Amino acid sequence: MVAKVIIVLLSLIYPLIVSAEYQSSITLEKYVKTITVNADGTSEAITEALDRIETxxxxxxxxxxxxxxxxxxERLEILDAYTITPSGKKIKVTKKNIRERDDSTERGADIFTDTRHKIIIYPEVTVGSKLYSKIKETNxxxxxxxxxxxxxxxxxxFKYDYNEINFIVDKRIKLNFDSKGFEGGFIKETESxxxxxxxxxxxxxxxxxPGMVSLYDTSNYLVVSSFNNYAELGEAYQKLAKSKAKPTGxxxxxxxxxxxxKGGGDKRAEAKALYEWIVNNIRYVAVYVGNGGLEPHDSESIVKNKYGDCKDHAVLYExxxxxxxxxxxxxxxxLGEAYTLPKYPVISPQNHVITYIPEFDLYVDATAQSVPFGDIPFGDRGKPTVLTALKKTxxxxxxxxxxxxxxxTVKFKVQPDGKIDGISTVAVSGPIESNYRANQVSNVGKDDNKVTAEILSAYGETGTGRLQFTKPNAFxxxxxxxxxxxxxxxxxxxxPAAMTIxxxxTQGRIYSLSKDKPLDSRKYPYSCFGRTYLDFLTIEFPKKTKITRIxxxxxxxxxxxSYKAxxxxKDNVINVTREMxxxxxxxxxxAEREAQKHAFLMCYKKT
Structure with missing residues (x-):
């Protein structure tokens, strides 16, 4: 029997995403915060907020x-809270509807913290309701x-009808102000x-x-800091951390x-050996007690406990x-999507600590258990850093x-009954390798059939198979x-049939990008990175198959x-080479890259 087959590529052109007119779910009708700043940096803030529910x-x-x-x-006091219904009725929040709980875990790791949360549960909330609160925060x-x-x-x-922030500052502390979109500044001064x-x-x-960068990079803002520059922030952090990194006996x-x-080696080999020991022996557990969000534990206790957070890993490595x-x-x-620093240091958006080794001009993230020495995780890349010991950025x-x-590289062989046998190899080089290693951590020791089913289902395929991969920590x-x-x-x-490749x-990266539907337009920059995908595919059909079109x-x-396919x-074999x-x-x-993506994806129509 002669089988007639037309080989076509799945069309990668999809209808563009068209969003309905956006409606803010809430309007910040009135927000007034007054902060009194003391000479030693401690402070007290009173905040009144009135928000209107829109949807x-x-x-x-x-x-x-x-x-x-x-x-x-810190202390947090809820001085008043109530709902104003659309008809104007005011309903107070009772004490039983103000709850308090401990912090929750995150990142899938154990976290111990003395951060507390107070939850205001507003009564009878409907569209058009207004929610009022008056809060006192003492630092x-x-x-x-x-x-x-x-x-x-x-x-x-969200919409902001009126937002007001006031500062009453003791003259003995000097503050730096920087803003974008906020109006105002210095008003007056008294003797004190x-x-x-x-x-x-x-x-x-x-x-x-989708994928937009952090609001730290795009939003209007008001930043206030007693630090004049990032060198001063680095010096302040060193006062918390330097003694903890002292190499005891x-x-x-x-x-x-x-x-x-490890058998010795040069200094770079030593740095590599020490890094690999940490990632294989010290697990990630955050202990945020007191100033634990910024102040690390001492290196000796980290080793004895065999755990620590990012600051602790960095201190131990140092x-x-x-x-x-x-x-x-x-x-x-x-560690996120923020790619800029404010003019004056306010800690945010800095939320992670890694290590810089000047001798090798090298960054190392000792919390990254699937990243070879010399690389850093995806989330660490292309970011500004504050090098605290060097007092510079x-x-x-x-x-x-x-x-x-x-x-x-894949060799497909189509059987007479339509089933397709395949042998594949995916070789990864460069920084992206760490992502592939991390993605396979959860598959270590997992049943082959389950791994196969999960991978194939991502591409709408079914079948059986076995995937072998380099151990994630075999650096x-x-x-x-x-x-x-x-x-x-x-x-x-x-x-008679047409089939997709x-x-x-495999990871199907070129195929997966076909699912990346471009927006009509973008307003904000978005996360992206440089990479190259190379596909070398062979599809062999039964000898009597008549291939009428490729x-x-x-x-x-x-x-x-760029994309080339x-x-x-030749006879019953099709060879496909794709480079993206x-x-x-x-x-x-x-943001303008989004419009350029439309033209890029149009090239797939010709395949």
């Missing part, structure tokens, strides 16, 4: 208000001795205090966008033992390096397409994924995005 989503999101405070450093212990910091970033998803007032209005609201012995077990005569510095960084490297390569081995599989028929075979037990070759190269048929290069100098793309 059903607003009811779900805001009928309860959650406020947090650090028990050993009786500062995060950095003698310093005051404050930041307010406007949320573009200076007075400042800032106001803000936002008459329209815009929705969030215990730490010295540990460092020497680690190096001896101590072990120092024991071997290698200088390093903590590096404060954002720096930047982590981004990801270049030329060094970030995923090479996929001295090149990372590869090797699959052997049999797919259930994906077309009416044998018989299968994915099988896709045309395609070539596109514009705006840092070639298709060759997405180049970008940063870890984010500007």
């Amino acid at each position: 059903d989503k607003g009811i779900t999101a805001f009928s309860q208000s959650e406020l947090s405070f650090i028990k050993g450093m 009786f212990k500062t995060k950095f001795n003698g310093h005051f910091i404050f930041s307010e970033f406007a949320i573009p998803y 205090h200076k007075y400042y007032k800032y106001t803000y209005k936002q008459t329209s609201a815009t929705p969030s966008e 215990f730490i010295q012995g540990l460092a020497d033992g680690i190096i001896a077990n 101590a072990l390096l120092a024991a071997r005569g290698i200088e390093s510095s903590p590096a404060l960084i954002n 720096g930047n982590t490297p981004a990801m270049k397409a030329s060094e970030n390569i995923v090479r996929t 001295n081995e090149r990372y590869e994924e090797n699959g052997v599989f049999t797919l259930d028929p994906i077309a009416n075979f044998p018989g 299968p994915v099988g037990l 896709p045309s070759n395609v070539s596109y190269n514009k705006d840092g995005m 070639t298709y060759k048929k 290069v997405l180049d970008n100098k940063n870890m984010f793309c500007e």
Whole structure:
């Protein structure tokens, strides 16, 4: 029997996302905060807020208000709270509807903290209701001795009818102010205090966008800080952390033992050995008690407990390096989508600590258990850093397409009954390798059938198979994924049919990008990174199969995005070569890149 097959590629052009007119779920009708700042940086704030519920989503999101405070450093008092119904009726929040609870866990790790949360449960909330609260916050212990910091970033998803922030500042402490979109400034002074007032209005609201960068990079803001620059912030952090990284006799012995077990080597080899010991022996557990959100534990206790958070991992690594005569510095960084720093230091958006080794001009994240030495996780890349011991700022490297390569090789063999046997290899090089390692951590020891089913289902395929991959923490081995599989028929075979090129037990990166529907337009920059995908595919059909059509070759190269696909048929075998290069100098793309993506994806129509 002669089977007639037309090989076509799945069309990658989808209808563009068209969003209905966005409506803010809440309007901040009136918000007035007055902060009294003392000479030692401690403060007291009184906040009155009146919010108007605009949609059903607003009811779900805001009928309860959650406020947090650090028990050993702050007090939080709810002075008043009530609902005003659309008819004007005022309904007080009773004491039983003000709850208090401990902090919850995050990142899937154990977290111990004295952060507390007070929850206001508003009664009879409907669309059109107004929610009032009056809150008193007392900061009786500062995060950095003698310093005051404050930041307010406007949320573009909501409307602001009136927002007012006042400062009454003791003259003995000097504050720096920086703002965007906020109006106001210095008002007056008395013998003992200076007075400042800032106001803000936002008459329209815009929705969030998929993958957009942090609001720290895009929003209007008000930043207030007693730090004049980031060198001063670094010095303040060092006062908390430096003594904790002192290489005691215990730490010295540990460092020497680690190096001896690895057989020695040059200083870079020593730094690598110490890093690998930490990621394999110290698990991530956060203990935020008192100033634990900023102040690390001492290195010796971290080793004995065998756990710590990011600051603790960095402190331990610094101590072990120092024991071997290698200088390093903590590096404060954002682990998220924030790519800029405010003019004056206010801690945010810095929420993570890694290590910088000047001798090698190298950043190292000792919490990253699936990242080889010399690389850092995706979330650390392309970010500004505060190098606290060096009293300066720096930047982590981004990801270049030329060094970030995923090479996929697959041999498909279509059987007479339509099933497809396949052998695949995915070889990964460059910084992106750490993502592949991390993605497979959960598959270590998992049943082969379950792993296979999960991968195939992502591409609408079914079948059986086995995937073998380099152990995530086998840092001295090149990372590869090797699959052997049999797919259930994906077309009416044998018989007249058209079929897409299968994915099988690969990562299907080029296929996956076809699902990245471009928006009509973007307002905000969004996260992206440079990478290269190479596909080398062979599809062999039964000898009597008549192949009547294959896709045309395609070539596109514009705006840092290139795609080339070639298709060759010889007898009953089709060879497919695809190369996609997405180049970008940063870890984010500007909003106008979205319009350029439309033209890029149009090239797939020709395949």
